[in-house]
Amino acid sequence: MSNPSLLILAGDGIGPEVMAQVRRIIDWMGDKRGLKFDVSEDLVGGSAYDKHGVPLHDDTMAKAQEVDAVLLGAVGGPKYDDLDFSVKPERGLLRLRKEMDLYANLRPAQCFDALADFSSLKTDIVSGLDIMIVRELTGGVYFGEPRGIFEEGNERVGINTQRYTESEIERGARSAFELAMRRNKKLCSMEKANVMESGILWREVVTEVAKDYPEVELSHMYADNGAMQLVRAPKQFDVIYTDNLFGDILSDCAAMLTGSLGMLPSASLGAPMENGRPKALYEPVHGSAPDIAGKGIANPSACILSFAMALRYSFDQGAEADRLEAAVEKVLADGVRTADLMQAEGGTPASTSDMGDAILAAL
Amino acid sequence: MSNPSLLILAGDGIGPEVMAQVRRIIDWMGDKRGLKFDVSEDLVGGSAYDKHGVPLHDDTMAKAQEVDAVLLGAVGGPKYDDLDFSVKPERGLLRLRKEMDLYANLRPAQCFDALADFSSLKTDIVSGLDIMIVRELTGGVYFGEPRGIFEEGNERVGINTQRYTESEIERGARSAFELAMRRNKKLCSMEKANVMESGILWREVVTEVAKDYPEVELSHMYADNGAMQLVRAPKQFDVIYTDNLFGDILSDCAAMLTGSLGMLPSASLGAPMENGRPKALYEPVHGSAPDIAGKGIANPSACILSFAMALRYSFDQGAEADRLEAAVEKVLADGVRTADLMQAEGGTPASTSDMGDAILAAL
Ligand SMILES: CC(C)[C@H](C(=O)O)[C@@H](O)C(=O)O
């Protein structure tokens, strides 16, 4: 049997730097744990645009469809700010999500014990925080038609369409309920059913799906209140299920509660392929951070933890994922700190590769 | 010359209780400061539905169009949760906003010195916080067509339309720039121009309007990053300008940073009427709080401060507004605390009317 395949799209900015550390972990898994992967690499975002004039080449897209999982670094940078909308780095990422049909975006917002002080929130409000946001990722206003800028009378009008079918809402809801079953059996669904008909349908469908998960305690919240409650008392949540646009904002809000964006991974999952594995793309929550790119100081943890999510969700290696996550936690507890984690109380300054060294040593 | 006119729509839940304290302030202004208003009252939300079968009667709508300013309490409650979308309490409020064409919603997020500890954020992150969010209030996905739940093949689809014309974006932007000129001359515009064409147009128009305000430092931020930055370091902002839906979420997020929702007012302003005053509606940011309604324990401060905003923006009584705001601050500094403000460090417990008494005494 052939090894499972991984496509690495390191992307722009700090993407290649943090991904280099993931490669070391992958190699270690092959050497020391007999977990071998067939790894290929390709371009996405600005780096793909520089070479091909598009932020994702068709060949890359085809490869992404074939592999068992994609690992992505980050896309974007000021160099590309003035590109036309259709070829901006983000379009490469959005094309991957859409064409791979990665409808369930899992964004854990977890507060690491050693870093609880880093939050702008009071330590007791966030210590031990462990939320999983499931964001619908292939529908809604991100992809709805009609869209564009049109002439109307003597002025222009910008239009986007929020659009959700029952089946789109349902399949994401099932992912969220399944996760809730494996966690604390609490699911909060967020929309604006008081203002938007798409939110009314959302609430109806989620309520219907809940009948298949009687053990899960379901609640509904308007998304504006959701933002408030995340800030006020985030530990009230276990799993949150919400749409593409609300999820974009609320998951970033939740991520920032932890105070350490450089630590947060994400998984984007689609339907199972023939081999039973879901289509999958894993990426850190942080962006390409052009201000620190090329300096070797970026924190590779979020990208490494994204690989841990790949081990868990794509390769059924939950124990190896736990082990890798524990190694990262140990390194934090030991006080190893990349620049983004350096604060008043000190710690051992670490470069990107020092952090990789420390995590490998902890493994 | 006749007195300026006020229409009071106390609404549901705690609305009538907090509005009763505003009435006392209005009477005081008439008696002691010679600032007389012609006050009328009417129904909105669930209470209007109970009487008329609609959350806003046409007669009430007509009155709202005629007066110099509307003061609104709050709408909604569990009793009305199962009503049809078209007659839900919120529709009354949305109709007022839309038909009065109240396009600029001013939501200050201000942290009162005496309450800085109440925030879930660290005190140094929020103490002295003073942001003004200008939310576009009559456009976007709240009102865009087509909208509804439709049959499509053998399933339903929920649709809403995000829609902004150049002139809609522009007039709100002018309000925001004008406010920035009177404050710290910094404006941050938030959208998702990396994903939505309506956001691209938004950014273009705001950039164009900025040319008329060369003294104002303009920045642009994606709304997801905006949510993060509000949580991370809110004091970086002065005025924020954003659309109806992003504004709904981001202003609630910002409000919760202050930790004391019971303190926050808002103003919704339209174009100047014949008498030069803007069409205007003032309301607290908090909702109808059905859980504590009827107990006489709600905090009337947000509603009283909304009246202060009316004095400032509708009646050119900036000095009286300052005086009223100072009275509220003094009462807080003196430790007078409604239930929502009671925390470990104590204070003098106050009912809704005790708080009214204290503010009147401070005046
Ligand atoms: C880069 C951008 C297109 C993307 C999004 O809006 O989805 C990002 O913010 C994210 O959350 O992954």
Ligand SMILES: CC(C)[C@H](C(=O)O)[C@@H](O)C(=O)O
């Ligand atoms: C009550 C509701 C319709 C309203 C809104 O969504 O605008 C509220 O959340 C607000 O922000 O004033």
